[in-house]
Amino acid sequence: MSILIKDVEIVGVRGKKSVYIEEGKIVEVGNPSVEADRVIRGDFILSPAFYNTHTHAAMTLLRGYGDDMDLQSWLTEKIWPREAKLKPEDVYWGTRLAALEMIRSGVVGFADMYFYVKEVARAVVDQGVRALISEGFIDLFDEEKRENEIKKVEKGLKALEDFPSERVRPSLGPHAVYTVSREGFEYIREKADETGYPIHIHLLETRVELEDFLKEHGVSPVKYLQEVGILRKGTIAAHSVHLTDDEIDVYSKLGVYPSHCPTSNMKLSVKGIMPAQRMVEKGVRVTLGTDGAASNNSLNMLQEMKFAALLAKGLSSPTNLPAEVVFRMATEWGAEALGFRAGKVEEGYDADLLLFKRRHVSFTPGFNSISDIVYSAGPSSLDTVICLGEVLMEEGVIPSEEEVIERTREVSYDLIER
């Protein structure tokens, strides 16, 4: 299957160009004189697609089920009791709804940490996107629980490895320093050494997490995780709010990808602002995450870009995180963190592409397309979404949408009444 996208404005570039796609790759950018199975044309701005580097996709099931609560009550009264009753089918539909919602804001790939990874993989592939998938590992410092968790991880990895699609990449998901023992982390590190799979962890989300760990261990979580081999090249460290300057250097030296989740951080009141500007200055490739829909409550990467820029500026400087940098966080750096050769409109890159409507209020007048995408556009300004050369949304329509909404609603109401 080949596609020719004719005469569009490529984001950040003057003038009109065409893009030729074959077998999921961008083959030519410029003025290709080829025949294609399919030609797309229109008054569009062509952009690389976005990547969401931290989410628990199926938590769409609990969107709006508990808000405006302190973190501990929210977890113990609302989230954990429901998650204890999750069935595989719930995770399948919750993940499909999440993938669908992400497509609507231009996301075609995400890093997930949740339960029932085989169902996550099925949903990802059925919705046409791709993902780095991990089974969350939580041993709560208990040996018996650890053995069970190890079995779950092994089973999950096997399911993902056997899954017949290149759209699914396995990863390892040790939850956080306050939920995983040293022995647990050692198991994960060995598994990572053995398989080469990347690690995805929550790190330094709240101020309390930092203070408690320091009190108990006398070293910072960053130093500890570096020693135990969890912070390493390619690790996705979700949140990373409460870092010192020296710890930012550790991220930079190792090649850790922080996943900045501005909305979730503010909603759950983490008592700090992620030092994204400082990280970028020090060469860290900061990426963006929505976190789960229960703590966001949307999965809208366009909003996440805007809010990341605003948070970096508000109390510091208006020149922090300019639109071009935030755009790279959501595209190039996000793709890199997920292990995809994507995030740029260049020959040889994966054909993960978006077409925004130029004749939309968000792009009017239209002086700067990157600024308009970061600060002004929303899902309604997006016309077409392409993942690996496959059209997932066209003229704002995703064919499976009605069914996915209906089924997810059913399983959600069933879940909270179980």
Added chain:
Amino acid sequence: MSILIKDVEIVGVRGKKSVYIEEGKIVEVGNPSVEADRVIRGDFILSPAFYNTHTHAAMTLLRGYGDDMDLQSWLTEKIWPREAKLKPEDVYWGTRLAALEMIRSGVVGFADMYFYVKEVARAVVDQGVRALISEGFIDLFDEEKRENEIKKVEKGLKALEDFPSERVRPSLGPHAVYTVSREGFEYIREKADETGYPIHIHLLETRVELEDFLKEHGVSPVKYLQEVGILRKGTIAAHSVHLTDDEIDVYSKLGVYPSHCPTSNMKLSVKGIMPAQRMVEKGVRVTLGTDGAASNNSLNMLQEMKFAALLAKGLSSPTNLPAEVVFRMATEWGAEALGFRAGKVEEGYDADLLLFKRRHVSFTPGFNSISDIVYSAGPSSLDTVICLGEVLMEEGVIPSEEEVIERTREVSYDLIER
């Protein structure tokens, strides 16, 4: 013209009801057994519409023209040189685009401060919304300039008073303490006494504004403006970021409406967070504003609600500004600040109403419609917008949209090349 909206879920209320509208008013809520000129039905959530209490609507003309700059360079290099070349027609089209963009996020009324108020009024009425309109008054402490400004204000008020529509309400717009002399403020106060028109002012936006004023006058801007009679019942004080607890009491006692502009504040880096939670606790009716599109860069009240809630929580407490309070800020309190009997779905109130699509990803599962509107919904989840009983948008379509986008684009490009 009468409308019957049949069997919809009213936001925050269980079960289905119908709403009967006649001559721009809500006449009955419940199960009216009437014939209507028009019946609307569908799987909808009915909400009161939103009010934007601080904007410079025509600044849509400069959306994306200068971003990520410090405030002073932005104003002197980008905004002021272009505003000096504005023509009345530019303001007309810029305001129409703004009104259109606001309708898309559910806003049907706004408080505007800009130039060429007759054009603003024309655009407001032609787009079907309503507004509290002021000519910005800036004398820069110069007597000659003051005389000119007074003439402009008088001319503007006359134009608004003569304007043949109840959708337009005049107001007085002294710009700020750093741009208006004491004599200027005295003129405004006299005019307000004489006419009863409300005052709309920028106040305590940046930390620098506060520090400079304190240094020069030895009193705070709040005390000064209270003395000179500008802070009074009904005054809209845009931004109001850097207030002391005692000053919040002054707002509460007088009945001042702060217009909280979270996005603009963060984007321009005002170095503080508006104490919205504290204000609400002290009985102040906090309202929401987008500010102009040059410093936002969208006019999306759904996003503004979410950011307001997030900003109030992030560094303080997750229980601050719960969804129900933010919703009131955008509806009931916003309407009150603009002088409209609106913002509630109750008999006798103006028929300013929204229909959200219940079968939309943002409302799935749909456990809490207020939470879903504040934290999850975007313009794409809005189906119908009604202002004073007149349908402005239906099935997401605003009939004038193409023309407005086209014409605004033309005048914008002309403006920056003038």
